[in-house]
Amino acid sequence: MDKHFLALLGEAGATGLAKGIYIIRKEERFRIAYENELSHWEYFRKFKRSLLEKPVYYTLVVVGILIGVMGMAVIRRVVNKVESQALDFYYKNFEINGEIAKIVEDEKHHFIK
Numbered sequence: 772m773d774k775h776f777l778a779l780l781g782e783a784g785a786t787g788l789a790k791g792i793y794i795i796r797k798e799e800r801f802r803i804a805y806e807n808e809l810s811h812w813e814y815f816r817k818f819k820r821s822l823l824e825k826p827v828y829y830t831l832v833v834v835g836i837l838i839g840v841m842g843m844a845v846i847r848r849v850v851n852k853v854e855s856q857a858l859d860f861y862y863k864n865f866e867i868n869g870e871i872a873k874i875v876e877d878e879k880h881h882f883i884k
C-alpha cells in the first residue's frame with residue numbers, strides 16, 4: 772500500500788477520533804484538533820480517494836465517543852499513542868517540508884500533557 776493511501780485513511784480516522792472525543796468533551800483543544808485533522812484529510816484527498824474513507828471516519832467517531840466517556844486519563848493515553856504513531860509514519864515515509872511540515876507541526880500540538 773502506498774504512503775498517500777495510508778495517510779488518507781489515517782487522517783480520515785484521526786478526524787473521526789477527534790470528532791468523537793469532541794462530541795463528549797466540548798473543549799477548544801479538541802475542536803482545534805478536529806479541524807486540523809479534517810484539513811489533513813482534505814490535503815491527502817488531492818492525491819487519492821477511497822471508498823473506505825467514510826467507513827473509517829464513522830467507525831472512529833464511535834471509537835472517539837467511547838474513549839471520550841472513559842475520561843481524561845484514557846483520552847490522553849489513546850491520543851498520545853495515536854499522535855506518536857502519526858509522527859513516526861510521517862518521519863519514515865515523507866520528506867518533512869511544505870504542507871507535510873505543517874501537518875507534522877499540527878500533530879505535535881495534539882499531544883496531551
Ligand SMILES: [Fe+2]
Pocket residue numbers: 782785807808811857874878
Ligand atoms: Fe493529522
Ligand SMILES: [Fe+2]
Pocket residue numbers: 785804808854857877878881
Ligand atoms: Fe493529530
